[in-house]
Amino acid sequence: MYGYQGKVLRIDLSKGVSKVEDLNLEEAKKFIGGRGLGTKLFVDEVSPSVDALSPENKILFATGPLTGTPTPTGGRYMVVTKSPLTGTIASSNSGGYWGAELKFSGYDVIIVEGRSEKPVYVMIEDDQVEIRDAAHVWGKVVSETTETLLKEVPEKSRVLTIGPAGEKLSNMAAVMNDVSRAAGRSGVGAVMGSKNLKAITVRGTNKVAIANEEALKAVVKDCNAKIRENGVTGQGLPTYGTAVLVNIINEGGVFPTNNFQLSQFSEAEDTSGELLAEKYLTKKDPCYRCPIACGRYCKVDDIEGGGPEYETIWAFGGDCGVSDMPSIIKSNFWCNEYGLDTISTGATIAAAMELYQKGFIKDEDLDGLSLDFGDSDAVVEWTKRIGQRAGFGDKMAEGSYRLADSYGVPELSMSVKKQELPAYDPRAIQGQGLQYATSNRGGCHVRGYLISPEILGLPEKLDRFTIEGKAAWVKIFQDFTAFIDSSGLCLFTSFAMGAGDYAAMTNAVIGTEWTADDVLLAGERIWNLERVFNLDAGVDPSQDTLPKRLLEDPIAEGPSKGNVARLSELLPEYYELRGWSTDGIPTQERKGLLKI
Amino acid sequence: MEFKVRLFATLRKDRGREMMVELGEEWTARAVIDQLKIDEKDVAILMINGRDGLLDTKLIEGDIVSIFPPVGGG
Structure with missing residues (x-):
């Protein structure tokens, strides 16, 4: 088996036991890993109507086939559960080093279910799994919890934990790993808190088997060169981090204030970002193989x-x-x-x-x-x-x-x-507005980062105020992103790489023969799987909308003055392109085509 | 005619962050970058009064030119 470890670790906190199950490889390839595979495993086991903070909800930690491989940024994992904030499927991604270490411990996915009677943490070292008392770190902040646990778990372990916000079931609680990396959105930390699960530490010594080492070496060399030579990934992000966007987004009158x-x-x-780099930056803080x-x-x-x-x-x-x-x-x-x-x-x-x-x-x-x-x-x-x-x-x-x-x-x-909503006013960027409204986890920029073509000009420059062609761009970006989120790589690689590059890397790692079209098709399958869960959970298409202010009140001043989000003009075209009914429901025919 | 120019990120090095640039006959952003010795390949995003502009867009009195190198994130 290549790319996958072939194992799922199931932890039942109500019974205080864990067991190892085989990964269904066919299903894994169909839903890739991370966000896609995590969602598939989740929806097969959990009712859409589940109370997000009840023991019946489950929380999954899913790596992708490229996690823990030499691919650039190959260290990501995804937290999948039902969100207490939105009532939709939640999938929150994080970098750092924990995801790769989980893969090295021999598991592709951890499924946590039930609820412990008292605070616990889970210690994983390869095939040794222990559910341990966490009373001494309950109530502690993330850095102190991490320091304390690192003293009592095997050397070189990595720590994932919630802070007091997750324990107190805040709808905006994150899952943290490696102290300051966050699976931030949708309140996934509260789901851990509701299960009395404070932390999961991992340490592993297994390698990830590669289908074609030579091919992987060549494609990784090629992709690393693309990342190095691309202005955004080779210069802008390394020098200033994401903060460099403050001036760009503000200069265009897109910066919500x-x-x-x-x-x-x-x-x-x-x-x-310029000021941050000049006055406050002490060092760069890269993730695994980035x-x-x-x-x-x-x-x-x-x-x-x-x-x-x-x-x-x-x-x-x-x-x-x-x-x-x-x-x-x-x-x-x-x-x-x-x-x-x-x-x-x-x-x-x-x-x-x-x-x-x-x-x-x-x-x-x-x-x-x-x-x-x-x-x-x-x-x-x-x-x-x-x-x-x-x-x-x-x-x-x-x-x-x-x-x-x-x-x-x-x-x-x-x-x-x-x-x-995040940091871009959709009245001034029409594609991003449609993306916000249709995102499967609610207000979010990284389900489809239309800022890339509409502001940054990548892969090509679009007029941010027009709506022509934007529905098609949104669909492609959403599907493409769903694949990347499932692969185990960071979304930022897509500034420099195209669908063909992801296909080539995945092929070399797991031995498939996918094309760029297969990448987008897998992404579309994942998108529809999430959509169907949300609809079944009662989040109906009337919620594919934006706050009234952004639909009705034109921007009062600045470079984007006079604009509103023209969502009602974009939404019907988007539904049609997705092959959904006019009221936003995936048709049987489309579901059949996507094999979901 | 003088035009206000705003530079960002690495383009600020040895040039500063905001300046007035005196243009002769050719009132374009291309004339601005020529005068500031900015290589065309370092111009990733160009805004005129906060709206998308092109290097050869004709400037009019009072226009503000903003120039960004390749940057991104989110």
Whole structure:
């Protein structure tokens, strides 16, 4: 068997036992691995109507066939479960080193089910699996938990853990690994918390068998050269990380400011990637076998750690009207420590600020802490209170949709399917707007990064204000991304590589003979599998939409002035291209064609 | 005529971040990059007043030219 280890580790926390099962190889190849295979295994075992925080929900940690191989960035894994935030399928991806180590321990996927009566962690060292007491790390932040566990597990182990936010079942809790890497979105950390599962440590000594070593050597050399020679992956990301986007996105009037009330931030330069590199960067922080090394490591005062990324800088910066980089670095640090998704946390504080601005939230609710746009110290403090669920932070920990809805104004939550939108105003980028609305995990940019053609000009430049041809671009980007997310590679490789490159790498590793078309077809199969689960879970096509503000209120000023998201014009074409009914349901014929 | 020019990322090195550039007869972004000694291959994204522009787009009085090298992320 090549590319896969052929084993699934099943851990039943209710019974306190684990067992090893054979991987169905045919199914693995059909759904690739990671996001696709994880979703297939999940939907076969779990009812779509399951309560996300009940013992009946399961949480999967899935590697791809390229995880743990010499392919560039081949260290990713995916957390798959039902999201407590959105009620949709959740699949949150992370880098670092834990994913590759899981593969080396001999398993492609871990399935965790049930619920432990008391806090536990799982120690894995090759075929030795132990469910251990975690009382001593329960309540501890991520760095302290990681340090403590590393002293009591086999040497060279890697640690995946939740922080206090996951223990306290926050809808924006992340799963963290290697201290500062996050499977951030959709509240996957709360599902671990609901099972009383604090952490999983892994250590492995198995190799991943390669079908054609010579072919792999050649294709890896070729792909590494493409990554090196590409301006984005060879220069931009290595030099500045993702934060370099702050000035670009802001310059075009696409940078949501004060909870999307504005689309340009007059003080963005003070939160730029250029400034981060000049003043706060202490080192690069690359993931397993990554030639790009976009990860940052920054220091301010006595705080030092991984990040911040572009989305994080936006969420705690412009979206909250904050132009103070030190406070953004601190908010990011506390998110990593409490195990919080930085996008949802910052965007929820921004929504709370607008609720306060408009008089819905009153001073007496706030224990003396400010909720004014631009108050940087208060944003850091709110981040901590959300992590601790302290005071009004307890209510904010539910996410912006539930917060705004509790005041009768859910439209003030800038979210899709209850998940907070990231750092691009869709009124100024029509393809990205359609992508947000149709993303299978709600508000998200990495289910299809249309910013690439619409702003960055990759693989070709599209006019961001037009809608012609955009539905087709969205479909291709979504399908292509679903494959990459399933392969075990990082999405950033796609700035430099095309579908044919992924086919060539996968072929060399697992011995298939796939073409670029097969890559896109597998991605489409995965996309439809997720869609069917969401529909069965009651997330109907009426939720393929955007916040009212973005559909109806034109951008008031700046380079994108006068535009709204033209979703109603794009959605019918998108459904048709997907082969779905006019009301957005995958047809039997399409499902048959995709073999799902 | 003088035009405001904004540079980003690596293009700022030895040039600064914002400047006024005096153009003679040819009012284009190409004339701007020539004067600032920026290689055309280092121009990945070009905006004029925050909207997509081309090197040969004719500038008009008051236009602001923003130039980015290849960058990306998310």
